[in-house]
Amino acid sequence: MNIDLTGAMGLDIMISRMGDIIDAKLAERFGPAGTPPKAKRRIKPATTHDNSRVLVVPDLHVPYNHPDAFSFLVAVRDWLKPTRVICTGDEVDNHAMSFHTSDPDLDSAGPELEKSRAGMAELERHFKQLDLVTSNHGSLSRRKAYEHGIPERLITHYRHTLFGETEDDGTVEYPEDRGAGWWWHDELVIDLPDGRHAVMRHTWGANLKLMAQRNGCCLIQGHHHGLLDVQHAQLARQRIWSLTAGCLVDPECPAMAYGRGNAVQPMIGCAAIIDSEPCAIPMPLDRRGRWTGRLPVVPTA
Numbered sequence: 343m344n345i346d347l348t349g350a351m352g353l354d355i356m357i358s359r360m361g362d363i364i365d366a367k368l369a370e371r372f373g374p375a376g377t378p379p380k381a382k383r384r385i386k387p388a389t390t391h392d393n394s395r396v397l398v399v400p401d402l403h404v405p406y407n408h409p410d411a412f413s414f415l416v417a418v419r420d421w422l423k424p425t426r427v428i429c430t431g432d433e434v435d436n437h438a439m440s441f442h443t444s445d446p447d448l449d450s451a452g453p454e455l456e457k458s459r460a461g462m463a464e465l466e467r468h469f470k471q472l473d474l475v476t477s478n479h480g481s482l483s484r485r486k487a488y489e490h491g492i493p494e495r496l497i498t499h500y501r502h503t504l505f506g507e508t509e510d511d512g513t514v515e516y517p518e519d520r521g522a523g524w525w526w527h528d529e530l531v532i533d534l535p536d537g538r539h540a541v542m543r544h545t546w547g548a549n550l551k552l553m554a555q556r557n558g559c560c561l562i563q564g565h566h567h568g569l570l571d572v573q574h575a576q577l578a579r580q581r582i583w584s585l586t587a588g589c590l591v592d593p594e595c596p597a598m599a600y601g602r603g604n605a606v607q608p609m610i611g612c613a614a615i616i617d618s619e620p621c622a623i624p625m626p627l628d629r630r631g632r633w634t635g636r637l638p639v640v641p642t643a
């Protein structure tokens with residue numbers, strides 16, 4: 343039975359307030375997410391994108407990603423044949439660098455970063471062109487540096503951190519030109535083929551539909567791991583949608599232990615925007631939580 347709770351009078355506002363409380367709790371847990379990461383600008387050249395089939399890669403939290411995350415994404419890619427690939431952020435976890443207590447049985451920051459770099463190199467092999475948004479985990483090293491008074495000049499760019507090799511003379515090499523097609527944005531605006539716009543941030547808040555209504559445009563977000571969700575709303579002049587893209591984390595990993603007692607557990611999957619309309623693509627799981635190897639039946643235009 344489907345019940346549209348959000349249609350009830352006043353409930354949107356109540357959910358929004360609950361969302362604000364949840365966001366405040368997340369800020370408590372993850373640190374000052376509002377702290378400007380002061381991203382060093384590497385300006386993407388003006389490009390006209392074909393946004394007719396967009397694959398949305400959700401929070402991966404490498405190296406604590408779901409063990410089948412990459413093979414699932416490759417299968418979705420081969421089915422969807424995306425014209426563009428975007429990522430909601432939290433591409434890496436940076437657990438050891440967290441503002442909160444780190445699990446002492448997990449890697450320290452150095453070895454963890456090497457595992458993250460290996461995971462990103464694999465992802466980059468599958469997705470040579472990727473637009474990502476900055477995020478509380480993905481930007482953690484920048485947030486930490488900012489918090490402790492490290493000037494911008496001493497902070498490496500995301501591409502350098504994930505793919506670069508610094509030589510003895512100080513030059514930075516990128517093996518196989520890794521990351522040349524990856525671009526990080528604080529906010530990504532996507533021109534949909536039907537003339538509407540969708541705006542992606544790592545998080546807009548727990549009640550994304552209400553945020554979309556307030557902003558008057560389609561919205562995309564990650565961050566809320568328990569939500570793999572599409573909602574629609576009719577405005578006076580157009581219909582809009584909101585998309586929360588789920589996640590591809592490993593729920594069993596100790597780095598994810600903070601959410602284990604929650605009623606809402608990570609929703610494993612990804613999403614797509616096909617001919618301007620969003621769709622959720624949950625990963626079919628077996629009893630052990632592993633991918634069955636099949637793709638769900640996804641409505642296409």
Ligand SMILES: [Fe+2]
Nearest residue numbers: 401432479565
């Ligand atoms: Fe996340």
